[in-house]
Amino acid sequence: MKRSSVSLVFNIFLGVGIVMLIITLAILFSVKKFNDSAVKTSGTVIDLIAKGGSKSTTYSPVVTYNDKAGVKHRYVSNVSSSPAGYNIGDQVEIYYNPNDPDDAKIAGWREYFGALITGLFALVFGLIGLGYHIVRKLGHSRKERLKQTGQLVPASFVAVDVNNIVSVNHRHPFFIRCEWKDPLTGITHPFKSGFIWSDPSPYIDRDKKIDVYVDRNNFKKYYVDISSFER
Template sequence: MKTLSIIKYVFSFVGVALLSGAVTSYKNTNDFLKEVVPATGTVVDFVKSRSSDSVSYRPVVRFVSQDGQVVEFTSSVGKSRRAYSLNDTVEVLYSPFNVQEVKINRFFELWGPFMVMLVMGAVFLSIGLIIVLVIGLRDRKKECLQRHGVAVEAEIQSVDLNESISMNGKSPFMIVCHWLNPETRELHVFESESIWFDPSKYITSETIKVLLEHGNPKKYHVDVSFLPELKN
């Protein structure tokens, strides 16, 4: 399977999974808000979390429930700068059926996971759909040129890295070739699609077939079907 097709499925799958998670998170928060009881809490401490390049602080809040139970919890949301000071009072919302289900009554505390998964899911799914569109348009152009295009033999000029594209620090190869139009005496340079391995050892000829749109050499397809990993 081609690399671009694998990426298409990965991004689409991750996007759908994140959007599904966003829907679940929205439902859970919405259900939680329907039954909560408000209370006043006090910031009594901070939990410090360290990642590879940043530090975040999550407030520890203590409050007393309606039945007199003293409850202490750590917020699920951390920030690089402390949003509260010790002994600050904050409004908390908790479930009367389970006082351990409690959140600080702030928008991002309540809706942050939903918003993050929604945005990330939309981004991943959009990238996946864009790749689907790009592949579809490319295959459609290729099919059209195979049916109605003019085949010419172009002279292979080089095998280059396409440094305009990078994935995990690696760039794909492309075959660069040129063809002199015998009618206009104009030299045309063509570049193949991205090839995620060095195709040099599979090139056994000095020329390569290029399919051109009749009367418009700017629309072309370099035929690399002889490369094993690009065969359908």
């Protein structure tokens, strides 16, 4: 998997998040528009309709209310819950369309339930997609800073490993382990490269040194140059 393919996956996440955000805003606008023009009245919960699911049973309230002309109407909520959100006999506030009194809904947070669901999807997908680009941008800035101000050391190849924790599109990334022995202190410093999304083993000359840029004051801050191994 090329880096461009990985970016595409996260761009799709970001795109889905943006679409969900647009849908959320559209739902909120629709609710507000309806509420601004609706007539408000009180209604009574007269029944609870059970809706059986594969795992549980949910309940939708049935509400009766009178319009301005005194005509009684019956409304069945399209939002159901378990346990039931209302009891029979409860008084609820009803919004109805003055041009079509049968077009109604119960006032309250439940009218925003659809926006809550799409908003949650927007948040999750958006954070995943945006988070990838933020981390990549920060990593790029850190890499360039180390290349400009860090100490270049020639590290010896140790091994190619696979990160089995991270997975994108059912693929696990590879990374290169290498090390450098400081001739002044005799201390061997281990390094790990960033992720490589295709096996770099065929492109590695085991006898060739790998460029590593390290912070002179903190050898835990480093960048392993793997540009020649990425395909």
